[in-house]
Amino acid sequence: MLRKLTPYLLVLPLGAFILVFTYIPVLTSLNLSFREWDFLSPDMPFVGFENYALLLGSREFWNAARVTAIFAAVSVPLRLGLALIIANYLTRETLPSRLLRGALFLPAVTSTVSIAVVFSWVFSTDYGMMNGILGLVGIGKVHWMQEPALALGVLMFVNTWKQLGYDVVIYIAGLQAVPRELYDAAAVDGGRPLHVFRRVTLPLVMPTTYFLLVVSVIEAFQVFTLVNVMTKGGPAGGTDMLVNMLYRVGFVLFDIGTGSALAVLLFIFLVVLSLIKSQVIGKKVHYEA
Template identity: 80%
Template sequence: MQRKITPYLLVLPLTLFLGIFTYFPILSSLDLSFREWDFMSSDKPFVGLENYALLLSSRDFWNSLNVTAIFALVSVPLRLCLALMISSYLVREGIVSRLLRGALFLPSVTSAVSIAVVFSWVFSTDYGLVNGILAAVGLPRVSWMQDPQLALGVLIAVNTWKQLGYDVVIYIAALQAVPRELYDAAAVDGGRRWHVFRRVTFPLVMPTTYFLLIVSVIEAFQVFTIVDVMTRGGPAGATDVLVNMLFRIGFSLFDVGTGSALAVLLFIFLIVLALVKAHVLGRRVHYEA
């Protein structure tokens, strides 16, 4: 009996931690999405699907969904392509390669608030580094953060710079696991570099690509800190991503019910998106036995 109970006792602390700080909040958010609450009142009247109907009929919601989708569609392929190209060069062992790996990985473990504040100065219209360089070469200054057509692109660039190092490190580990014999055989057969990459390297790192794709899309749909610090969803809603809208509704307007409904919709959307990607790409992922 003791041998049967011991494994459950060992996982009990972690189970309690997850239950209290993960599963209970999820269930509470689901319950609050069907209620009306403003943090102040003790009453939480049940309103059914009214919060969901309010969101789905809101122009701001569809704008935020569109902005978030554009952010993900641009930033995720950009991150993965750059990471794969960079890791192909940094996979070689050497002092310079190791230093560059560390330099690339450092932003991914740096505070997002710090990065956002620094880049707010870098892209400042009046005294930013980027506009200073443009002025030095005789070009006009650009309102990077005030132009609705440029602000989202700036956020994508900053987020890509921050997350790129993580993707590079994961890709380097995957490339180092590719058997050297396959490259030797391809060289004997006269395979060109592009054909070797296409027929040997890319299929064998496809599981890693699939993993990074899932993680990157989830991260892109949950981006908040950089947006909140640099633009706060502006200008004119051009960078108002879903989580920024959720924060504004729930913690600025104190409409907890509608904010919880938005969180549930985002959760459902990510689950459906992950299942679609698994169905479409799962057949092309080859795992080693």
């Protein structure tokens, strides 16, 4: 009996940790989404789907959903495309390649707050380095953080710069798993580099691409620190994303019920989106692999 129970006893601490810090908070958030609570009052009256109806009828919510969707739709393909191209040139086991891998990966483990503060200075209208460079070539000051479209573009650039190294490292692992015999056979057949990349490399790294696509989309929909530090959701709501709105509603306005409802909606949306990707891309990926 003890021998049979030993594996379960070994995973019990981790199971308890996941239960306390994952499942219980999720269920608590689901319960709070059906209630009205201001963080201080002991009363939490049940209001049913009122919080959800308030969100779905709010222009602010749909604006945040639109901005988040645009951010994910533009930044994720850009990141993955750049990462695959760079990784294809850094698969060689040479000293320069190893140094470049480390340099690219460094932003991924750097504090997001520090990165956001530095790039706030870089894109400052009056004393930013970017406008200083543009001034040297005769271009006037650009109001990077005062125009909604430009501010969102800056966030996409900074997020891509931060996460690119992680994607490159994962792609390098995927590329190194491709059998070299296939490249040798393609070279013997006279395949050109672009043709080999399209016909050999791309299909065989599709499992890696699928993994990175799922992880990157979830990360893009949960971007918060960059927005909170650099733009606060402005200007004019042009960078107000769902998690930033959740923070504002729940922890600034202390409307815990509506904030919890927003968290539940975001969770449902990401689950549905992941299932769609699994059905549309996942089967083909595993077939190709």
